Amino acid sequence: MAENVFVPVVAELEPPAVPAPGWPLHRLAGTTMGTHWSVQAYAPPGVRAERLHAATVRELDHAVALFSTWHAHSEVARCNAAPAGSWRFSPACWALVADSLAWAEASGGAVDPTLGALVDLWGFGPGGPRPAHAPLPTRDEIATALQASGWQRVRLDAAQRTLHKPAGLRLDFSGIAKGWAVDRVSARLEREGARAHLVEVGGELKARGLKPDLQPWWVALEGGPRSLLALIDMAVATSGDAHRHFAHGGRRYAHTIDGRAGRPVAHGTTAVTVLHADAAQADAQATALTVLAPAQALAWADRQGLAALITLRSDDGLQQCMSRAMAAMLERGA
Template sequence: MDRPPARPNGDRIWSLDGDTMGTTWSVRLVAPSGLEQAAVEAAIQADLDAVIAVFSPWAHDSEIARFNAAPPGMWALSPALWSVLDASMNLADDTDGAVDPTLGALVDLWGFGPPGPRPDTDPLPSEAEIATALAVSGWQGLRLHRDARAAMQPGGLKLDFSGIAKGHAVDRVSDTLTALGCNSHLVEIGGEMRGTGVKPDAQPWWIGLEPPPGAMIPRSVAGLVDIAVATSGDWRRAFQFDGILYPHTLDGRTGRPVANGVASVTVFHASAMLADAWATALTVSGPEQGLALARAHGIAAQILTRTSEGVTEVLSPAFAAMLDDEA
């Protein structure tokens, strides 16, 4: 940062919170004079409702639910869905499919989607079930018509944005707050965060980075000023069977939950959506390939890996440079 950020145009800090997308949200903002809290709350809720209306597979009338149930054919997409799908497909190309927005059938199969968890008597899908879900999944099989902003439904393909939707919602709410004149704020949805501007005392928005449970790694603290952070962890939305942990992050190339030893990946990025997506991509890619991807694309990432000696930490060059700047 070339020069310190400007102090906010106010000294009142409001704290707002609620529920959305099966998780919680919170906002802290420096309120400029004349701004009504009710107007801010209404604007935030409108954004969250709009995200659910497009991206939630649990909402039967959402746009992706309609696309997922649609017969084969080319379907025009809303600007919001097109923007996120286009970004996801570009990342799929950049990461060799480590980000894949077409894994809804696999998400459902493994018990992480709207149908709910698998029964205790049959917790793991069979090889045949995985093969069937893989046959209707895969980003390379999704054709986009860029001029028309449309996508081809080949039949049975299910979009799923669980690895990017919360980050998209964070960005959307943050942009709305800025448009309302709240130039200093911290938005958090389900652990994904974006901080803009500074507090009245010129301090950044300080947040704690959650380490994996049981890891002998100190809890880190970061100051967010015009940057977002997202963490993908193997203990979030997971189940155990026969002593094996099955996290919700799926590898579309195998049709199975990731099992590469990665405990968590934390990514800093200007966009919360891209921080969210890259955290997923590096988790799926694994410790070595993930670090190589982060290095190649200039991604600031911390990768924590479970080994026989405990949890180990590696930092991408961009992440290490951020630490040097703060020193």
């Protein structure tokens, strides 16, 4: 049985979509961005599963073609390989570049898409993990990577869709791209007629509509004690160290990098879950709250009105704290 059950209050101008009687449920799955994706979608009888699968794959492949640092021909990888100077982005890529840098400024760098050099240095980039017995990066190595990182070091020209970058700066959207892709897939499914669906990419989820029995999409939250969330026309993203980390000298190093220090986050936060209408926003905010110290993260979430659940690792085990908006969703006595 779940320790916590969260039921958001849905205040919408339009009621959630409900599949018509007899609409089949299509279950689709595959791999992308080094992880798994899945879709559950109710669609009109004339919309075949193969069509929904192909539409989903096209959107996910488009995200890889734009933002993957693991594919040399992606738009971001080509930008990273280019010399210092201005780089002009496509409209789709520009939208996330501009949004990400706006989030970086608003969070004081807690979420920062310019940390590719640091991500690579710590063994979480396309160069692969650090050798098991290799020493940790030195202060000089960290200082060099920091000199080639930082959202303040780039200049944007919105009219031209260009970013001017210094030498060595590399973009990395791994903390945001999955959420962006979830939003794109969800929008595409709606255009295909599957207005009631649940999309998941690497643990980031977005739900639209209700099931035929008027039930929400129930999802289990990652990263802590078992919790269930009733998802209706919302997205949920979790940032944590469960899947991508390494151990050295008895200490755990997670893949989330604090660009202000040039090191992986090390203040005890093991997972942060955020709810938002947009999966990309939820993804970015979860990353920011992971970087911020727990007290700062809660204060930030409350100022922003974010529903956030923070899981901390201590000598006494896992502990959870939640923002006021998240606490308001908690079903008492569940």
